[in-house]
Amino acid sequence: MHAKDCESKLVDFEKYTVPSNLNRLQANADYRGRGVTIAFLDSGFYPHPDLGDRIVAYVDLSGEFNNLDPKNCRHTWNWHGMMTSVVACGDGSLSDGYYRGLASEANIVLLKCSRGGMICDDLILEGLRWVKNNASKYNINILNISVGSDFDAKLLNCEISQAAEDLVSDGILVIAAAGNNRTLPRPPANAPSVLTVGGCVTRNTCTPEELELYSSSFGVILDLVVKPEVIAPAAWVAAPLLPGTNEYLRAKYCYDLAQAKGGHLLNLLNEAPQIEGIPNDLHSKSREEVCKFLDEILVKDKIVGRHYQHVDGTSFAAPTVASIVAQMLEANPQLSPAAVRQILMSTADRLNGKDLLAQGCGVVNASNAVEQARETWREDIICELRPPLVSEGKLSFVFVNDQAKKVELMGDFNYWTPNQIFFQEIFDGLWKVEIDAPAPGRYRYKFRVDGETWFEDPANCYRKPNVWGTYDSILNIA
Secondary structure, eight states: OGGGGSSSOOOOOOGGGOOOOOHHOOOTTOOOOOOOOEEESSSOOOOOGTTTTTTEEEETSSSOSSSSGGGOOOTHHHHHHHHHHHHOOOOGGTTTTTTTTTTOOOEEEEEEOTTEEEOOOOHHHHHHHHHHHHHHTEEEEEEEEOOOSSSSSTTSSSHHHHHHHHHHHHHHHEEOOOSSSSSOOOOTTTTSEEEEEOOOEEEOOOTTOOEEEOOOOOOOTTTTTEEOSSSESSSSEEEOOEEEEHHHOOOOHHHHHHHOOOHHHHHHHHHHHOOOTTOTGGGSOOOHHHHHHHHHHHHHHHHSSSSSSESSSSSHHHHHHHHHHHHHHHHTOOOOOOHHHHHHHHHHOTTTTSSSOOOOOOOOOOOOOOHHHHHOOHHHHHHHHSSSETTTTEEEEEEEEOOOOEEEEGGGGTTOSSOOOOOEEEEEEEEEEEOOOOSSSEEEEEEEEEETEEEOOOTTTOOEEOOOOOEEEEEEEE
C-alpha cells in the first residue's frame, strides 16, 4: 500500500462494536454487586484481567488442574467459563471500562466441571454439593450454571435437580441457562425452583418492540413446570477472547490495523505477524484489498474490540441475569431467592406476538428490578413470602404489590367469579387472603389487581399455559 493511501483509518470500527450490557439493558450504573459473591459452574476458566483480584476460590472438580495458572488455562474448554464469568462480573479493564458486567465489583467463585474438556454429570453434582458445603465460607449468594447434564429433561427427581432445589432451600439463588435447541431444558434448568433463563436477540437496546426470540430451549415439564421464567440477551453479547490463542492475537492485530493511519499503519502492514489467517503480503495489497480483508475477518471472528468479540447462546443470557440479581442483592441484601424470582418475573416485559412458552414472563427489566428490590421489599414482607398454604382447613395466599389498590383471588375453586374473594393489605404492599380449603384436587388460579391486570402467583413455581395466551398458577391439594 502506498503512503498516500495511509493518511486515514482503513475502516470505521464503530460499525463492528455492540452495546455493553449496561447500555443495552439500560441498567442502573450505581450498583455493581458489592458485597455479593457469584459462583460459576462451567467447563473451565481463565483468570481474565477483567476479573481482577476478585476470584476468592477456584476448584477443579476433576482434579486435572488445581490452580488458575494462565499458562495451564489456554485449553479451548476454558473459553466458555471465562466468558460467562466476565459477562457477569468483568470490570471492562481491557476496554477502558466499556464492556464491564453489571456485577463488576462482585466476588467470584469458579468451579470447573469438565474432565478432558467434556462436561460430566458427576462433576455437576459434585459442584452443586460443593457450593452447599462452602456457601457460608465464601458468602455465596448466587450460583450461575451455563452447562447442562445428560439426564432426561422430564426427570424432576434426578440427583442434579434435587441438589439444585436444596441450594435454593438454603437461600442460594440458582440461575441456569435454558439451552439452545428448542427442546426441554435439561437438569438442573428443569428444576422448579431454579431460575431458568432463555434468550432474546437485539443488537440495540432491549425494548420489547425490537426484540426477537432466540432459539432457546423451553417447554412444560410434567404438565406443571414452565421453563424458562425470563429471557435476556443471548446474541451480540460482548465477551473476551481467550488470551494467548491464535484468535486473540489475530483480533489484536486486526483491531490495531483498522484503527491505525500514517506511518503506524505502514509499519503494521510491513510487519504483519505470523498468525493463522493473516496474509504475509498485506503490504503489497491495495487499500481496497486490505479494507476488504479486514471487513471479512472482523465479521468472521465477530470482533468488537481489541480483546473482545460478540458471542451468542443462553449461556450468556444466564450470567447477565445473575449480574442483575447481584445488583438487586447489593440494593437489598435481605432478599430471598423467592423474592428475587418474584421481582424479576413481575417486572419483566412480555413481548407481544411472540411465543409465550419461549419467553416466560418476558425480557428482564434490569432497572425496574433493582428499583423494586430497593424500594419495596422490607424484611417483614420477605419473611411472609411463601407459596399457597393449607393449614387447619384453610387455604391462604400472599402477594406483594405496593402499587395495588385492591387484589382479587380467582380460580377454579370459586368458578373464576369476579368481585368475590379479596385480599387484605396486612403491610404496605403485602396482601394476604384466606379461604376454606377446597376438596383435594388440582386447581388453576390467578390474582387480579385493580380489576384489570392479571398476575400468576410468583411464589408458586407451578404454572400452565391457558387459552388466553398467558399462564395460570397451579395448586395441587392432596
